[in-house]
Structures are given as C-alpha cells and as structure tokens.
Amino acid sequence: MTTIYNFSAGPAVLPKEVLQQAAAEMLDWHGSGMSVMEMSHRGAEFMSIMDAAQRDLRDLLAIPENYKILFLQGGGLGENAIVPMNLMGRRPDAPVDFIHTGSWSGKSIKEAQKYATVNVAASAASNGFTAIPARESWQLSKDAAYVHLCTNETIDGVEYHFVPDVAEQTGGAPIVADMSSHILSRVIDVSAYGVIFGGAQKNIGPAGLTLVIVREDLLGHALPVCPSAFDWKIVADNGSMYNTPPTYAIYIAGLVFQWLKRQGGVAAMEAQNIAKASLLYDYLDSTDFYENRVAKECRSRMNVPFFLKDESLNAEFLASAKAQGLLQLKGHKSVGGMRASIYNAMPLAGVQALVHFMREFASTHS
Numbered sequence: 470m471t472t473i474y475n476f477s478a479g480p481a482v483l484p485k486e487v488l489q490q491a492a493a494e495m496l497d498w499h500g501s502g503m504s505v506m507e508m509s510h511r512g513a514e515f516m517s518i519m520d521a522a523q524r525d526l527r528d529l530l531a532i533p534e535n536y537k538i539l540f541l542q543g544g545g546l547g548e549n550a551i552v553p554m555n556l557m558g559r560r561p562d563a564p565v566d567f568i569h570t571g572s573w574s575g576k577s578i579k580e581a582q583k584y585a586t587v588n589v590a591a592s593a594a595s596n597g598f599t600a601i602p603a604r605e606s607w608q609l610s611k612d613a614a615y616v617h618l619c620t621n622e623t624i625d626g627v628e629y630h631f632v633p634d635v636a637e638q639t640g641g642a643p644i645v646a647d648m649s650s651h652i653l654s655r656v657i658d659v660s661a662y663g664v665i666f667g668g669a670q671k672n673i674g675p676a677g678l679t680l681v682i683v684r685e686d687l688l689g690h691a692l693p694v695c696p697s698a699f700d701w702k703i704v705a706d707n708g709s710m711y712n713t714p715p716t717y718a719i720y721i722a723g724l725v726f727q728w729l730k731r732q733g734g735v736a737a738m739e740a741q742n743i744a745k746a747s748l749l750y751d752y753l754d755s756t757d758f759y760e761n762r763v764a765k766e767c768r769s770r771m772n773v774p775f776f777l778k779d780e781s782l783n784a785e786f787l788a789s790a791k792a793q794g795l796l797q798l799k800g801h802k803s804v805g806g807m808r809a810s811i812y813n814a815m816p817l818a819g820v821q822a823l824v825h826f827m828r829e830f831a832s833t834h835s
C-alpha cells in the first residue's frame with residue numbers, strides 16, 4: 470500500500486501514534502466505561518486530562534508561572550476580536566500597532582479596527598508579502614496599546630526568525646503574537662510576549678480548540694462589550710471551565726503534548742523541522758522548474774509555498790502527487806501554486822518522498 474503523506478495547511482496531519490491511542494481509548498477511557506466525548510467537563514476523569522494537558526504544555530514551552538494557559542473556542546480569527554476586546558480597556562485611547570506581513574495579519578488588522586485605532590507600523594504589501602519589513606523601518610506608536618505580529622504567515626510562507634524589540638519605542642507595549650501555524654515547532658522565549666494565541670488545528674490537535682497564553686498583568690482589562698466566555702480573566706479564574714471547553718480537542722491536544730515529550734520536546738522538534746525545511750528549500754533553490762519567492766531569511770519552516778514555472782502543469786502535478794500518496798499540496802486560492810505544510814507530525818520521510826516526486830516530475834516534464 471502507498472504510504473500517505475498529508476501536506477494540508479490545517480486541519481493537518483496528526484501523529485499516527487496519537488490517532489492510534491485515541492482509537493484504542495475511544496469507547497472506554499482508562500476503564501472509566503466512557504468515551505472522553507461523553508464525560509462531564511467537571512468530572513474527575515476529564516479534570517485529570519485537562520490538568521495533564523496544561524502541565525505538559527507548560528513544560529514543553531517553559532511557560533513562566535506568571536503566564537496563564539487558556540483553552541478557548543473561536544479559532545485564530547475569533548482571537549482577532551477577542552484580543553482587542555481584552556486589552557483595550559487597559560489603554561482605551563492608545564493605538565494598536567500592526568506589522569502587516571500577509572493574509573492572516575491582514576485579517577487581524579481589519580478585525581481590530583472595530584475595537585481600536587489601528588496603526589499599520591509596517592507593511593510588506595509592496596513586496597507581495599515575500600519578506601518581513603526591516604525592523605528599522607517600523608513606524609511604531611510611542612504609546613501603543615500593544616503590537617500585533619503574525620509570527621508565521623501560513624498562506625504566504627513567511628516566518629519571523631527573530632523576536633523584535635518593541636518595548637523601548639512603544640512605552641513598554643506588549644507583543645501579541647498569532648502563532649497558529651508554528652507554535653511548538655521551535656523553541657520560544659514566552660517571556661518576550663504579552664499574549665500568544667493560536668488555533669489548534671496545525672501543530673496542536675483538532676480544530677475547535679484555541680490556545681491563549683497570556684501574561685497575568687494583562688488580565689482584567691476587558692472592554693464592557695467583551696462576552697464573558699471570552700473574557701480572559703473570567704476564563705483564567707475558572708481554569709478554562711467558565712463554559713464547556715472543547716473537551717475532546719483538549720484530550721487529543723494532550724496526547725500530542727505527550728507525544729512531543731516522547732520525541733524529545735520542542736528543541737528536538739525544531740532540529741527535525743530545520744532538517745525537513747532545508748531539504749525542501751535546498752531542492753527548490755537548485756532547480757529552475759519550481760520556485761519559492763520568499764526572502765531566504767524569512768522563509769517558513771512550516772508552510773512552504775512554491776510555484777511551477779509552467780503553471781499549465783499544475784493540475785497534472787497535483788494529480789500525479791496524489792496518485793503517489795502526496796496529498797493536499799494545492800496552494801491557497803489567494804496565491805495559487807502549491808504549498809507543502811510540514812508541521813511537527815510530518816516525518817522527514819514525507820519531505821523526502823515529496824522532493825523525490827518533485828524531482829521525477831521535473832525530469833519528465835522539462
């Protein structure tokens with residue numbers, strides 16, 4: 470049977486071991502006689518799942534004690550509204566600074582405009598979102614409420630490989646980072662951020678769970694309009710149980726966290742992710758048949774968009790890839806071309822199979 474490799478941008482591939490464990494535990498979790506889906510979120514069984522998931526995530530990312538981990542719903546796009554609703558009570562008249570690096574930060578800007586005065590401090594629109602604007606060019610506000618970054622642009626394939634220092638220029642504004650598509654793929658210094666958020670459906674688990682990691686002093690500043698279920702302080706005070714959390718998604722995320730620990734943690738994943746991404750980018754740079762348009766120092770290790778120079782071959786490329794078990798390589802409709810998403814659960818063998826296929830396809834179509 471052909472080995473299947475799934476390059477979807479999200480919902481995305483999950484570790485096979487995790488799916489096997491979930492299947493084995495589907496009808497009867499640890500002798501409880503219940504599926505996790507059937508458990509009360511306030512019962513001892515689910516509480517133990519929740520506590521373990523939070524503890525393991527805290528270990529994996531070395532999240533300091535003065536940060537809360539919140540398990541919410543609403544997705545990355547929901548957070549685009551939930552973030553300003555939670556932070557704008559702190560400095561109601563201050564502008565929010567955004568760095569526009571692609572589709573997802575663009576959506577965040579539009580949403581924030583409903584709740585705050587937005588200052589686009591830098592934009593990569595002029596280079597077609599192929600590079601992060603140089604830090605020196607950012608026109609930050611001296612009294613910004615916060616600075617919003619999308620640290621991995623899933624569609625454009627642009628990733629921050631640095632943490633910008635914004636505190637001095639902004640009067641100490643916290644950085645809010647949308648890490649939906651690269652959280653847990655690399656070691657991060659959580660203390661450099663005020664808020665980190667992300668939808669789970671790439672590197673964490675199934676869709677339906679949204680992760681927020683927030684510094685404690687940023688809690689308690691919600692605008693009156695903020696729904697209670699999305700008020701981070703209320704959610705934190707209730708251990709993410711103010712309303713029913715997405716229990717099954719949290720359970721799978723917990724299994725993914727355990728799997729990550731067994732792989733050696735985030736540093737080990739990062740080394741593997743560098744190896745995977747280098748293999749693919751090195752091949753792309755070595756051929757005229759395909760191209761990746763992102764500046765080398767900003768290339769995403771998670772999402773690799775690429776184009777066939779002869780776009781008339783796109784449909785054939787996708788069909789042949791699929792026939793070889795290489796799935797969901799079609800690029801996002803807004804940019805076209807192809808995109809290989811190579812999250813933590815994508816093994817090196819998957820990228821090797823992709824590069825092998827691309828090489829063969831190029832040689833038979835040149």
Ligand code: PMP
Pocket residue numbers: 479543544545546547573619621622623624647648649650668669
């Ligand atoms: N931000 C980023 C970086 C994303 O990749 C996505 C989803 N692809 C979103 C936000 C939106 O997330 P959701 O669909 O969970 O609302």
